[in-house]
Amino acid sequence: xxxxxxxxxxxxxxxxxxxxxxxxxxxxxxxxxxxxxxxxxxxxxxxxxxxxxxxxxxxxxxxxxxxxxxxxxxxxxxxxxxxxxxxxxxxxxxxxxxxxxxxxxxxxxxxxxxxxxxxxxxxxxxxxxxxxxxxxxxxxxxxxxxxxxxxxxxxxxxxxxxxxxxxxxxxxxxxxxxxxxxxxxxxxxxxxxxxxxxxxxxxxxxxxxxxxxxxxxxxxxxxxxxxxxxxxxxxxxxxxxxxxxxxxxxxxxxxxx
Amino acid sequence: xxxxxxxxxxxxxxxxxxxxxxxxxxxxxxxxxxxxxxxxxxxxxxxxxxxxxxxxxxxxxxxxxxxxxxxxxxxxxxxxxxxxxxxxxxxxxxxxxxxxxxxxxxxxxxxxxxxxxxxxxxxxxxxxxxxxxxxxxxxxxxxxxxxxxxxxxxxxxxxxxxxxxxxxxxxxxxxxxxxxxxxxxxxxxxxxxxxxxxxxxxxxxxxxxxxxxxxxxxxxxxxxxxxxxxxxxxxxxxxxxxxxxxxxxxxxxxxxxxxxxxxxxxxxxxxxxxxxxxxxxxxxxxxxxxxxxxxxxxxxxxxxxxxxxxxxxxxxxxxxxxxxxxxxxxxxxx
Amino acid sequence: xxxxxxxxxxxxxxxxxxxxxxxxxxxxxxxxxxxxxxxxxxxxxxxxxxxxxxxxxxxxxxxxxxxxxxxxxxxxxxxxxxxxxxxxxxxxxxxxxxxxxxxxxxxxxxxxxxxxxxxxxxxxxxxxxxxxxxxxxxxxxxxxxxxxxxxxxxxxxxxxxxxxxxxxxxxxxxxxxxxxxxxxxxxxxxxxxxxxxxxxxxxxxxxxxxxxxxxxxxxxxxxxxxxxxxxxxxxxxxxxxxxxxxxxxxxxxxxxxxxxxxxxxxxxxxxxxxx
Numbered sequence: 001x002x003x004x005x006x007x008x009x010x011x012x013x014x015x016x017x018x019x020x021x022x023x024x025x026x027x028x029x030x031x032x033x034x035x036x037x038x039x040x041x042x043x044x045x046x047x048x049x050x051x052x053x054x055x056x057x058x059x060x061x062x063x064x065x066x067x068x069x070x071x072x073x074x075x076x077x078x079x080x081x082x083x084x085x086x087x088x089x090x091x092x093x094x095x096x097x098x099x100x101x102x103x104x105x106x107x108x109x110x111x112x113x114x115x116x117x118x119x120x121x122x123x124x125x126x127x128x129x130x131x132x133x134x135x136x137x138x139x140x141x142x143x144x145x146x147x148x149x150x151x152x153x154x155x156x157x158x159x160x161x162x163x164x165x166x167x168x169x170x171x172x173x174x175x176x177x178x179x180x181x182x183x184x185x186x187x188x189x190x191x192x193x194x195x196x197x198x199x200x201x202x203x204x205x206x207x208x209x210x211x212x213x214x215x216x217x218x219x220x221x222x223x224x225x226x227x228x229x230x231x232x233x234x235x236x237x238x239x240x241x242x243x244x245x246x247x248x249x250x251x252x253x254x255x256x257x
Numbered sequence: 258x259x260x261x262x263x264x265x266x267x268x269x270x271x272x273x274x275x276x277x278x279x280x281x282x283x284x285x286x287x288x289x290x291x292x293x294x295x296x297x298x299x300x301x302x303x304x305x306x307x308x309x310x311x312x313x314x315x316x317x318x319x320x321x322x323x324x325x326x327x328x329x330x331x332x333x334x335x336x337x338x339x340x341x342x343x344x345x346x347x348x349x350x351x352x353x354x355x356x357x358x359x360x361x362x363x364x365x366x367x368x369x370x371x372x373x374x375x376x377x378x379x380x381x382x383x384x385x386x387x388x389x390x391x392x393x394x395x396x397x398x399x400x401x402x403x404x405x406x407x408x409x410x411x412x413x414x415x416x417x418x419x420x421x422x423x424x425x426x427x428x429x430x431x432x433x434x435x436x437x438x439x440x441x442x443x444x445x446x447x448x449x450x451x452x453x454x455x456x457x458x459x460x461x462x463x464x465x466x467x468x469x470x471x472x473x474x475x476x477x478x479x480x481x482x483x484x485x486x487x488x489x490x491x492x493x494x495x496x497x498x499x500x501x502x503x504x505x506x507x508x509x510x511x512x513x514x515x516x517x518x519x520x521x522x523x524x525x526x527x528x529x530x531x532x533x534x535x536x537x538x539x540x541x542x543x544x545x546x547x548x549x550x551x552x553x554x555x556x557x558x559x560x561x562x563x564x565x566x567x568x569x570x571x572x573x574x575x576x577x578x579x580x581x582x583x584x585x586x587x588x589x590x591x
Numbered sequence: 592x593x594x595x596x597x598x599x600x601x602x603x604x605x606x607x608x609x610x611x612x613x614x615x616x617x618x619x620x621x622x623x624x625x626x627x628x629x630x631x632x633x634x635x636x637x638x639x640x641x642x643x644x645x646x647x648x649x650x651x652x653x654x655x656x657x658x659x660x661x662x663x664x665x666x667x668x669x670x671x672x673x674x675x676x677x678x679x680x681x682x683x684x685x686x687x688x689x690x691x692x693x694x695x696x697x698x699x700x701x702x703x704x705x706x707x708x709x710x711x712x713x714x715x716x717x718x719x720x721x722x723x724x725x726x727x728x729x730x731x732x733x734x735x736x737x738x739x740x741x742x743x744x745x746x747x748x749x750x751x752x753x754x755x756x757x758x759x760x761x762x763x764x765x766x767x768x769x770x771x772x773x774x775x776x777x778x779x780x781x782x783x784x785x786x787x788x789x790x791x792x793x794x795x796x797x798x799x800x801x802x803x804x805x806x807x808x809x810x811x812x813x814x815x816x817x818x819x820x821x822x823x824x825x826x827x828x829x830x831x832x833x834x835x836x837x838x839x840x841x842x843x844x845x846x847x848x849x850x851x852x853x854x855x856x857x858x859x860x861x862x863x864x865x866x
Contacts, residue, residue: 016775023781026801027789031646034796038650167627167716174631174638183642190648193641280863334698336864350862357701369696373617385609386700386707388600 014107017063018114025059025115029123032184044187050214053126054185056119057210063111064104065144065205067182069169070152072096074159086249093242097149104145128215136223137213143230144205150237151176151201157241160248176200181207201233270346272438272470273308273331278340279494280326300326302494303340310437313464313471315485319582323494324474328442331472332362345438358387361431365443368427370415376426377411380433387434394433401429405459421452428456432463439463441473445480457483478575490585497585503550509584511576512547515558518570519544529561545574606702610710618715625716633719636669639791640727654793659735660823661793666728668790668815671754673720679759681712682766683779685857690773694861705763705854737822746818746837754814756843761786761809763850770857786811795828806831810842 029052036043036051046054062068073096076082085092119125128134155172158165177183179202186197186207197203208226210216217223280301285293301323308314318324329335331342333349333356342349345359370379384394402408405425410418418426424444431439441460445453461484463469475481481488481502488505490498498505505511514535517526522541527534531553535545548558555573562568619625643665647658656664688694688708697707737743765779772778790811794802806812812831820827821836 010774012772012774013777016772016777020777020781020785023785024788027785027792027797030797030801031792035646035650035653038653043649162624162627163621164624164628167624167629167631170628170631171634174635178638178641184645188645188649190645193645329695332699334695334862336862338863350864353698354701354703357699360699362696362699364692364696367692367696369700371613371617374613378613378617382606382610382613385601385606386702388603388606388701390600 014063014110018111021059021062021111022115022118025056025119026122028059028183029055029119033123035184044185045216046185046187049124049126050216051185052119052123053214054210056115056123056125057213058182058206059115059119060112061141061144061206061209062182063107064141065148065209066100066104066152067148067173067177067180067206069173071156071165071169073153073156074165074169077156077159083252093153093238093245096153097146097238100149101145126214128213130215132223133213133215136217136227137209140209140212140227140230143227143234144209146234147201147230147237148205150234150241151205153241154237154244157244157248160251176202176205179203180205181210201237204230204233271307271343272310272312272345273306273472274341274343275307275327275331276305276341278304278327278330278342279338280323280330280335281338299494301330301337301491304491304494304496305340306489306496306499308470308472310470311464311468313461313484313486314473315481315488316472316474316491317481317488317582318474318491322491322582324491325442326494327491328440328472328474332360332440333357358434359436360438360440361434361436363424363427363431363439363441363444365424365441365446368415368423369430370423370426372416373414375412375414376407376418376429379415379426379430383430383433389434397433397435398429401432404462405429406455421448421455424448424452424456425459428459432469435467436469438470438472441471443474443476445475445477453477453479460484478577482575490582492582492585497582505581505585506550506576509581510549511581511584512549513555513576514574515546515548515555515562516572516574517544517546517559517562517566517568518542520567520569523566526562526565529558529565532558532561603702607706607710610707611713614711614713615715628716629719631719632716633723636673636720636723636727639669640665643791654795655825655828656793659731660819660825662727662731663735663823664793664815664819665791666724666731666815667750667754667819668787668811669724670721670728670751671814672758672787672790673717673724674751674755675758675760675762677713677717677721678755679709679762679766680717681714682708682762683769683776683783684712685766685769686773686776689770689861698862704858708766735823738824743822746822750814750818750839753839753843754818757810757814757839757846758783758787760843760846760850764846764853767850767853767855767857770860782809785809790815792816793828794831799830802828803830810846813839813842 032046032051032055033048036046036048041047043051073082076085082092085095088095090098116125151172155165155169158168162168179186179197179200181203186194186203189197208230212223212226217226278301279299282298282300284296284298286296288294304323304327316324316327326335330337331344331349333344333353336350344356347356347359349356369383370376371382374382380394380398384391384398387394389397402411405428407425407429410422410426415423415426428444439460444460445456448456457480460471460473464471471484473480473484486501488498488500488502489496490505498508512533515532519542523544524541525534525537526532526544526546529546532546532548535547537544546558546562548555559568559571640662643658643661646653647661651657653661682705685694688697694704697704697711700707732747761783765782769776769779786805786809789797789801789805789809794806794812794816797805802812806817813835817827817831817833817836818839819836820833825833827833827835
């Protein structure tokens with residue numbers, strides 16, 4: 001829980017982020033609701049209220065899932081401080097993973113509640129009354145946090161090879177943002193784009209948890225299937241991260257950092 | 258207009274003149290979980306002094322005594338709450354940009370050089386910022402490069418310089434426009450002994466050669482001894498001493514300590530005239546004798562010790578600034 | 592005053608030219624990183640445009656615009672934003688300067704603080720966004736139905752420049768406000784990037800309060816939508832008649848007036864002179 005305590009000191013910064021998430025929520029909900037209206041009231045299974053719920057839930061999850069950039073590891077690599085992280089008794093990836101879980105736990109309410117509250121007051125939200133969507137959604141959010149972390153971890157490792165990872169990180173953030181459903185639901189994508197999205201871990205970072213939370217994946221088999229896909233991505237991306245880290249550290253040792 | 262104000266106060270007036278200078282800050286303290294209390298903290302409380310052109314003045318005090326706040330007020334970064342401040346005859350905040358042409362400022366903890374550019378580029382940019390003609394700044398740069406031994410470093414990006422090298426670069430940057438007043442905030446902090454010594458030699462030379470006025474804050478007693486003809490000591494925002502080092506040491510009775518390492522173990526040296534035995538280590542092989550400069554000298558103490566025992570090695574510990582200031586504060590409240 | 596003095600003192604513009612020149616050289620010196628940065632920055636604009644594309648894959652008309660008209664709105668807004676961002680996009684990093692103390696080193700130099708921050712921080716990589724926005728505009732223009740006249744050509748040429756004024760003014764305004772919000776730098780994004788996002792769509796999709804907020808408080812609609820409907824001869828939604836599209840320069844000037852006032856207050860607060 002070290003991460004939790006550390007992030008708890010950034011009260012004003014958290015409030016500022018929640019404010020920005022809320023302003024964008026107003027715009028995104030307006031745009032998606034208008035789009036559903038223009039489509040005649042429903043679009044790919046969304047009506048005005050469910051698509052507004054979609055917009056507000058994704059805004060609420062931006063902070064915990066950390067959809068935007070994280071460059072802490074890259075900075076450690078650039079300054080050479082990563083050498084200290086590497087000799088700690090705890091595995092490097094596990095250190096950052098634990099910190100990130102703490103961060104996500106801390107962010108969940110202060111970053112999540114304000115947008116949801118404003119969304120409920122301005123657009124109205126359709127949230128499940130059953131316990132199952134909430135349970136499945138909670139597990140799904142936890143997995144989404146891991147997948148997002150694993151991907152960002154990989155991008156940060158590029159710092160072992162590149163002088164500056166800013167360009168790569170921007171490319172990652174904008175691409176993953178679109179494909180995870182941050183701007184519009186993945187279900188609205190034209191076929192070629194949804195095929196592309198399905199081949200990436202990104203929909204598992206936002207679209208899937210929101211689908212579960214809104215009861216879109218209502219049958220138990222659909223829910224379990226979605227969670228299984230998420231689990232596979234989480235394990236796969238974390239394993240890939242370890243592999244690349246091993247290559248990177250060997251390079252560090254050989255070249256003497 | 259600018260040319261006129263440039264002429265005014267350029268030669269004859271004091272370099273710095275403060276009168277009853279005060280700066281208060283409002284701070285909000287958390288009281289309990291949600292309530293906050295509004296407090297007014299006085300960082301500088303009615304400080305007044307005058308520095309004449311060509312002087313070299315140390316501005317001394319413990320952390321939080323008000324040194325940086327004063328520096329900020331006389332360089333135009335911070336407006337006084339009350340009182341007056343004139344730097345080079347100008348009102349610092351309203352005339353900040355005019356003043357900037359007449360002063361050089363070095364902050365020991367941060368650099369004004371461009372991190373990703375070679376030092377030479379930073380100097381060229383600063384020359385342009387100060388709107389110096391090439392015929393003025395090139396010879397000046399060459400002089401600084403030679404005296405600060407920067408030739409080898411000119412093409413190196415600043416981020417690759419060591420702290421000492423960077424500080425020399427920052428000095429060149431602050432002096433390129435030949436300011437009449439150089440303000441240095443902790444210039445030797447973090448430097449190794451050799452770099453410190455080099456910096457001091459350079460600053461003394463700069464003062465002598467160009468009649469530059471120096472004002473520096475420091476925690477380093479050697480800086481004070483080597484660089485400052487005059488000391489201003491602040492404590493809790495008030496000026497508590499204005500004079501030279503000898504006077505300060507005399508006033509607080511700050512003691513130097515002669516540490517002697519002996520060839521053979523000896524009984525505690527309790528009977529050396531003018532000294533107090535501070536401690537005996539290594540069962541008598543090392544002994545520490547405190548004395549007040551002015552009542553006796555290190556040489557006299559050493560001579561007295563040598564008549565009693567055989568000395569293998571010795572060193573003198575200087576009073577530390579924080580300690581002197583603390584004693585000064587105690588004597589002034591008493 | 593005007594008597595001949597040798598040597599001649601170089602002008603202030605010379606200072607900005609030298610600062611700018613060396614910044615640009617330094618940024619383009621690491622070629623691989625620089626190319627990636629430009630690509631990354633250009634990708635932002637392209638990827639943002641994909642949202643417009645996906646919407647119009649699903650519906651033929653949104654907020655009174657068809658895909659072509661919506662693409663024109665997006666292209667104009669994106670070009671305005673990317674130009675403004677190129678100029679002053681790093682002013683919102685004031686909290687970083689305050690915390691590191693680097694603001695003090697800028698304050699003891701004989702140039703205005705804002706001018707130093709602008710010239711010292713121009714990020715060449717942001718040209719990527721400008722180029723992609725220009726590309727989208729070049730593709731869209733032949734496809735839209737505009738009754739071209741000299742006045743409309745003038746409107747088209749003026750819009751990105753005046754729109755850039757709007758966005759650079761917004762950046763300066765939030766920069767000034769950040770002297771009060773050193774710990775809350777993220778607030779700035781709601782106003783700058785939020786305006787950019789709002790500018791990319793027809794304000795007809797927004798509720799009236801939001802529409803007025805993003806038209807007359809944060810003049811986002813003046814950078815894309817209003818000039819676009821003026822070019823296309825389309826009517827605007829209530830409160831936003833198409834003739835407003837000709838007034839983007841007014842919006843730019845007013846934004847800068849407010850921005851400079853906020854900036855001066857912010858600097859006065861930092862230097863403890865009040866505010």
